[in-house]
Amino acid sequence: MSKLKISNFTVYRDSFRVGPIDLTADEGCKVLVYGPNGSGKTTLLLGMLGILKTSGSLSIDGEEISSLPVERRKIAYQPASPTAVPKLTVRKILRLASPRIDQDIINELKIDSLLDRTGDELSAGQARLVQLAAVFMGKARVILLDEPFSFLSQEHREMVYELIRKERRIVIATAQERDERFDLFVSLARSQEG
Amino acid sequence: MKEKLLTIPLYLTLAIFIVPVLILFYLSGINGILAAFSSWGFVESLALTFLAAVAATALNAILGTPVAYSLARKLLKWESSAYDLLLSPISIPHTVVGIMLLITFSPISPIYFITKYMNPVNTFFGMVLAMFFVSAPIYIMAMKEYFERMDQVHELFAMSLGNDRLTTFMKVVLPMSYGSIMRVSMISLGRALSEFGSLIILTYTVTLAPLFRFVSPATVYIWYNYETYGLLPALRYSSAMLLISMLLTLFLYFISKRAE
Numbered sequence: 001m002s003k004l005k006i007s008n009f010t011v012y013r014d015s016f017r018v019g020p021i022d023l024t025a026d027e028g029c030k031v032l033v034y035g036p037n038g039s040g041k042t043t044l045l046l047g048m049l050g051i052l053k054t055s056g057s058l059s060i061d062g063e064e065i066s067s068l069p070v071e072r073r074k075i076a077y078q079p080a081s082p083t084a085v086p087k088l089t090v091r092k093i094l095r096l097a098s099p100r101i102d103q104d105i106i107n108e109l110k111i112d113s114l115l116d117r118t119g120d121e122l123s124a125g126q127a128r129l130v131q132l133a134a135v136f137m138g139k140a141r142v143i144l145l146d147e148p149f150s151f152l153s154q155e156h157r158e159m160v161y162e163l164i165r166k167e168r169r170i171v172i173a174t175a176q177e178r179d180e181r182f183d184l185f186v187s188l189a190r191s192q193e194g
Numbered sequence: 195m196k197e198k199l200l201t202i203p204l205y206l207t208l209a210i211f212i213v214p215v216l217i218l219f220y221l222s223g224i225n226g227i228l229a230a231f232s233s234w235g236f237v238e239s240l241a242l243t244f245l246a247a248v249a250a251t252a253l254n255a256i257l258g259t260p261v262a263y264s265l266a267r268k269l270l271k272w273e274s275s276a277y278d279l280l281l282s283p284i285s286i287p288h289t290v291v292g293i294m295l296l297i298t299f300s301p302i303s304p305i306y307f308i309t310k311y312m313n314p315v316n317t318f319f320g321m322v323l324a325m326f327f328v329s330a331p332i333y334i335m336a337m338k339e340y341f342e343r344m345d346q347v348h349e350l351f352a353m354s355l356g357n358d359r360l361t362t363f364m365k366v367v368l369p370m371s372y373g374s375i376m377r378v379s380m381i382s383l384g385r386a387l388s389e390f391g392s393l394i395i396l397t398y399t400v401t402l403a404p405l406f407r408f409v410s411p412a413t414v415y416i417w418y419n420y421e422t423y424g425l426l427p428a429l430r431y432s433s434a435m436l437l438i439s440m441l442l443t444l445f446l447y448f449i450s451k452r453a454e
Binding site: 073 | 345347348350351352353354355356357358359362365366369370372
């Protein structure tokens with residue numbers, strides 16, 4: 001059973017600082033990080049990935065991961081920008097996550113028809129769905145979703161909500177505002193300035 | 195009106211580049227170019243030069259692309275010093291490059307016990323080495339700038355999915371970069387083709403059995419004809435070489451556009 005523990009965790013981006021944050025999330029827990037533009041939502045996620053300077057502790061299942069490189073943290077990241085890897089077919093993008101493509105996720109997000117198209121041939125919404133499919137297909141223990149619902153139609157948003165709801169791993173998503181409709185996000189972490 | 199003043203340096207610079215080219219073609223004429231191509235000595239010199247330049251450019255792409263990526267992503271702790279070191283050949287006169295390479299592989303070299311197995315003097319290897327030496331800094335500099343400008347979000351995405359840096363480079367970065375690799379290779383090829391200073395010292399004539407026997411690189415061949423027979427043959431060979439270079443540049447430009 002996966003357990004994410006963040007203690008006194010602060011992320012630094014030049015003179016900007018997010019934190020300190022304390023959070024404990026058990027397997028299957030969905031965390032929403034919400035706040036206005038510039039409040040540091042993405043900064044926090046990048047800090048968890050090890051891209052920005054951090055202090056404090058970040059552990060999964062008791063293993064301290066704050067000094068590990070991004071590829072060994074087992075934290076999958078869906079970036080906020082709705083772009084899929086250009087020049088690679090969707091099939092190849094998904095294989096970055098797993099050699100075996102999970103047909104259930106493909107069907108659930110209805111991206112079967114996109115598999116042979118390249119990343120630069122996709123619309124913003126389609127690229128978002130491909131990013132989400134990849135992170136859910138991977139073997140990461142924690143999934144970070146940066147503004148996962150932006151650029152999606154209402155129908156697709158519902159599909160993504162459903163995917164998150166069914167996910168048994170820890171999911172941390174960001175959004176502009178707290179939205180009570182999404183009460184499947186059981187824990188909240190608030191980013192702060194200064 | 196004031197805006198138009200800004201375009202004057204552009205037209206002036208274009209004129210500095212284009213006018214000598216036009217005069218060269220005008221004075222040699224079609225017949226002069228055809229006469230150059232009817233000279234077997236020139237044709238094989240051109241063939242040797244292109245072969246060596248393509249080999250040097252391929253070496254640039256194979257070695258220079260990962261080097262530029264490592265520098266752009268600061269994978270080395272001494273990245274800044276390494277970059278300065280790699281760019282230093284730009285400021286070294288090319289005759290000096292020729293001398294440096296010559297003595298490195300000569301019996302007076304302190305590392306001759308290693309270099310004695312390789313002979314750059316009047317060999318195809320020496321020609322490729324000299325061309326690589328002078329074109330690699332240009333390739334690395336241009337590719338490093340490209341990688342620095344590249345949005346790193348796709349790399350981060352791939353690495354967060356568990357792919358290490360090398361896999362991400364091979365599977366994500368390279369496919370995205372083919373167009374730029376082609377475009378920068380084109381510049382690097384042009385630099386290799388135009389090399390003269392180091393080649394005249396290191397590879398005055400090259401033997402590469404069974405293809406070439408005592409063949410000079412094209413730039414050396416043109417210089418030799420100018421020194422020995424005067425302006426007219428040098429003019430013809432220069433315009434013929436320029437024409438081929440321009441056609442090749444155009445061809446590679448279209449290939450890089452397609453790759454992009």
